[in-house]
Amino acid sequence: MAGRLKPPIWFWLVTIVILAWGAMGIFAFYADRTMDAAAVARMSDYDRNFRVNQPAWEIWAYAVAVWTGFIGAIALLVRSRHAHPVFVVSLVAVVALFGWIFVATDMIAVKGPLVATGFPIFIAVAAVAQIWFADYARKREWIG
Template sequence: MASYLRQKPPVWFWIVAIVLLLWGAMGCYACLQQFRLGADAMGPADAYYRTLYATLPAWYNWVYAVAVGAGFLGAIALLMRLATARLLFIVSLIAVVVQFGWLFATTDMIAVRGAGATVPFPLFIVAVAAFAIWLSGHARRRGWIG
């Protein structure tokens, strides 16, 4: 859609896009902390988390980086009113599903820590990523981005 045909987004769009940008920035910070500190990224880790982190495959952290990086760039694209936001959010969601899908399918984390302690936050992350995809598609259909 040509830029002269774009419609002015409502205020709530800008607020939500800024929240998504802050969410993405926090994700990037958490990822960098995990690269830097390993298992201790979220505070002092116990023996279970140290062992779990030590056994993660080499690609795992890079999938994490793709997930948060694509989400952050998607939020920037959304604020810049670019249609590429949707593709970046889709890449982010795919990486999130790979990351947590592998973690839950191949480790004993749920059995050891319990579903109540391990599943809600990843589900929230998936929900935010799915919402970002929906929002960028909605914005495109409304002519707010393009």
């Protein structure tokens, strides 16, 4: 494609890490949504109740967050300008997903702030970093 410059090796390394992160998100979603009854029974009462009462839109937000993160990584891999907006969609879904959990549930009070927010904050930071990286790559004309 005209107008694209050859990216440095580290672009490919970062892109592979982002792709692996996206694949792990899809695997986590799949494992969560296909959990068998025995695994659900081993959950704490709180977690089991949370799972049973999850609104459908929240499950969809989870799916959108992980799938668009993975698709954004593929877009980076093929050096497409679409990586940035797809990563933005992923971040919006992440914010909706965890925003609902933190605002509409008592998870922080039950599990404690560090346990309840640690990994979600990491996920949100990773989503912001993906947006930044795609924008950085676009500005350097590595994607287009």
